[in-house]
Amino acid sequence: RYTRVLKGHIAIDLALFPQGTAGSQIDAFARQFLWQAGLDYAHGTGHGVGSFLSVHEGPQRIAKSAGGQAGTDQELFAGMILSNEPGYYKQDHFGIRIESLVLVESREIDGAEGDYLGFETLTFVPIDRKLVDKNLLSPSEIAWWDQYHAKVFDILGPQLTGDDLAWLERECAPL
Structure with a gap:
């Protein structure tokens, strides 16, 4: 289970996505490896992080859009900082979370049709x-x-x- 969480963390870190993409559209990148084993986690994969305000600062999030979670439909823009924190929790037994902070940055992709973004690790x-x-x-x-x-x-x-x-x-x- 730990390695599946790690694979999700790596998938978010390496993600490339077109400008205009919302956090809900990349959430499955992290969850897919747990889903393949019939597992999931109940929290978001990432949330906005600011300075001198709140640990969870929006509007940006990486999370499932189901349930009307605030910020899941927010387009990600260059300059936004988010957490990358997939996890897994076996109730009453143990928990796993691998977390870092990432910066949304513009990415150059040869032959790309349109503008693309990706993440730069900060932690x-x-x-x-x-x-x-x-x-x-x-x-x-x-x-x-x-x-x-x-x-x-x-x-x-x-x-x-x-x-x-x-x-x-x-x-x-x-x-």
């Missing part, structure tokens, strides 16, 4: 690797993992020494 911390089932990951997902953790190490490594640096090096090793 750089190691993702726990102990529960990752590498056999469930595609080569492109493994490449994402390795590139993401190389960047985490490049950003955080120069600020650490000794045991802390050794820990970071272990956590950021290629999968």
Whole structure:
């Protein structure tokens, strides 16, 4: 289940979508891997994040549009910040959530018909690797993992020494 949540997190991070797309239209990118196992989560995949106001700041969201959730039909624009936080919860047993913040950015795609957007990751911390089932990951997902953790190490490594640096090096090793 952890790896399925991770695959959803990666899918949102790598998503490319035409300008004019609402968060509800990309929510299934994250949920599809849980759905394939007959699982789901009850919360949104992401919500707007601002500065000095509220942790959940809209109007943008990445969530199912069913149930009339506010912001799910809001078009995503370059410059918006959202969380990327798919999860899974087994009631009375455990919960999984892999979360980061992402910035909506314009993306150049050769041959694209129209303007496209994607996400730039803003949060750089190691993702726990102990529960990752590498056999469930595609080569492109493994490449994402390795590139993401190389960047985490490049950003955080120069600020650490000794045991802390050794820990970071272990956590950021290629999968």
